[in-house]
Amino acid sequence: MRSRSGRTVQHAVLAARIQRLREGAGLSRVEAAEALGAHSATIRRIEKGETSLNAGQVSVLLEKFGASREEIDDFLTGLAAANVPGWWHPWRDVMDAWQLDLMSVESASSIIRTWHPTLVPELLRTPTYARALEDVFRSDLTTETRIRRVDLLTQRQERLREKRTRIWALMEESALHTRVGGAAVMREQITALHEAILRKEITLQVHRLTDPVHALTATTGLTLYRVDVAEIPDHVVRDSAVGLPDIWDDQKTVTAYRTLMDKAAAAAPHPSAPLPTTCIDQ
Incomplete structure (x- = not known):
């Protein structure tokens, strides 16, 4: 990187x-x-x-x-x-260093492709869903810090929407059955996904539980950023459960992960397919 x-x-x-x-x-x-x-x-x-x-x-x-x-x-x-600070400057104290390095790339991206095997992709998460995950995965942080990190995510989503940045997300149906924050949080999140797919700049494909394995099966979360500026290479980020995520901007690695995403997308139901029904308890 x-x-x-x-x-x-x-x-x-x-x-x-x-x-x-x-x-x-x-x-x-x-x-x-x-x-x-x-x-x-x-x-x-x-x-x-x-x-x-x-x-x-x-x-x-x-x-x-x-x-x-x-x-x-x-x-x-x-x-x-x-040299003018980026819009995210007020949140820099709650951002991970690697995230600070990538924020300008995300903000300048024309297309963001993302995959998650077990959770709703970050850029499609509701604040309550995101907060529930922060409480579990970042319990080492103060409550105020976790709240501000969720606020930052909301700001990222809003600014990408204003720019009409295209978001192409892939996920597994299992994420819709995994309880994050309780039934009310999940119902809100699923409703938000139904609303998101009505937006022209959002493409969401959900691999069903009954589908065969595909190119990204068992692969950790990925995000690929495309910036339409000749001097800026595409970036790919591979999530890590511990330590820093892996980040690459060399053409060989980025192309390899883009190919995996292409194959997984080709194997998934068409974006126009309805979201799978879920079984979240009332």
């Missing part, structure tokens, strides 16, 4: 632009570093988006690359905009 340390998608785009300008000027990283009085490793980190972009350093580099004053001013304007 290439960590972005909380930096925005805009930073990654600007970093890639610096590399293109250097290469266009026919300069090596060593030659670019000489302009800053730094090591070539500094230029590599700047171009890979592994460090913050300093306006002073950027100006020196762009001048070295032969950029015009207008081009430099335009770049610095973009950098100033990229």
Whole structure:
């Protein structure tokens, strides 16, 4: 995984632009570093988006690359905009570090594909369902922190809806029979799923209990992010019951998981199929 340390998608785009300008000027990283009085490793980190972009350093580099004053001013304007904290900034104290790294990618995604074998996928969860899971899985956190984490999830869902980000979710019917937070919570969650599938940007496929095994059977939860920006690779996140989730943005790994999702989707009932009936007790 290439960590972005909380930096925005805009930073990654600007970093890639610096590399293109250097290469266009026919300069090596060593030659670019000489302009800053730094090591070539500094230029590599700047171009890979592994460090913050300093306006002073950027100006020196762009001048070295032969950029015009207008081009430099335009770049610095973009950098100033990229330095504005993301909308999620107020929740950063309750976010996991890996989540903070990915939030800008999620917010810029055009398509988010997600799979969960035993639970309702995160981006389709109701607040009460999500809170019940927080109480079980994050009992190490304070009640206030768990409430704020659910509030963050609600905000994520609302902003993705405003952007009309396409969400393509796959899940198992067993998740609809697994009691999370009690019967009332489950009824609310199932009603929310019925409402979600009426939205044009939501695709939900549910593998029935009677269906044969498929490509994602026994695979832990997955989320794949697609950003329509050339400089930003697709990302895939594989959940972990303990420790940090696995996160990749290399083409080989992402393609492998996308292929699994494609196969599982092809084996699932058509999205227009009604949700399976459930047996949640009254």
